[in-house]
Amino acid sequence: MFGPRNVRREGLETIYRASGLLEAQVIKGRLEASGIPALLDYESVGPVIGITIDGLGEVRVMVPVDRAEEARELIAGGDDEGDIEMDNKEE
Numbered sequence: 001m002f003g004p005r006n007v008r009r010e011g012l013e014t015i016y017r018a019s020g021l022l023e024a025q026v027i028k029g030r031l032e033a034s035g036i037p038a039l040l041d042y043e044s045v046g047p048v049i050g051i052t053i054d055g056l057g058e059v060r061v062m063v064p065v066d067r068a069e070e071a072r073e074l075i076a077g078g079d080d081e082g083d084i085e086m087d088n089k090e091e
Contacts, residue, residue: 009062011064012039012063014041014061015061015062017059018061024059024060025040028040030074031063031071031074036074038063039061039062040060040061041060
């Protein structure tokens with residue numbers, strides 16, 4: 001109805017599925033601060049309604065394929081203030 005859930009972008013890999021734009025922007029900022037370029041991919045209606053139902057509102061954090069493992073390790077490593085949960089990571 002709102003497009004494919006398993007989005008494929010050439011040269012990019014989805015490393016994380018956030019339940020909203022704010023969470024995804026935090027992760028993207030953390031990756032970029034470490035020198036890993038990141039892209040957020042989402043349906044345009046998600047931020048407007050502000051909920052996640054059946055993938056609607058989900059934000060995919062994507063990085064270059066050759067940096068995907070490094071990005072996953074960075075996110076899983078957490079920081080002094082708390083870890084980012086990785087229970088929805090892409091395999």
